[in-house]
């Protein structure tokens with residue numbers, strides 16, 4: 356069993372190394388980088404999130420904020436993954452922040468936008484639902500990039 360585990364870990368290491376080596380040139384030429392986005396509300400709620408994907412995972416991952424209707428917390432989940440569960444209470448009763456029910460208006464001025472697998476995920480400069488005071492007073496803003 357011990358030998359099996361080390362063999363598995365070694366193969367994963369090789370795969371990860373190969374993947375990074377192979378995608379390096381591609382990533383540089385296409386400038387793959389996710390956005391660092393902050394969410395702030397006048398009630399004091401504040402969080403900083405790494406959204407989108409980096410060069411190592413942009414084909415399989417698009418990190419995007421979700422609201423949990425059971426425990427009222429904000430979770431960053433993989434929007435192109437196959438399982439959506441709150442990171443705090445593990446409930447699957449979660450709604451993506453690009454859903455109209457969490458948005459105060461219909462602004463098209465993007466603070467964050469990501470296209471992957473013919474799907475688009477975006478956050479705009481309007482007011483969103485705040486998980487702490489439960490009012491439409493949460494504002495997203497881009498504060499940087501990550502890769």
Ligand SMILES: [Zn+2]
Pocket residue numbers: 423424425426427428441442443444445446
């Ligand atoms: Zn929850």
Ligand SMILES: [Zn+2]
Pocket residue numbers: 396397398399400485486487488489490492493
């Ligand atoms: Zn608030």
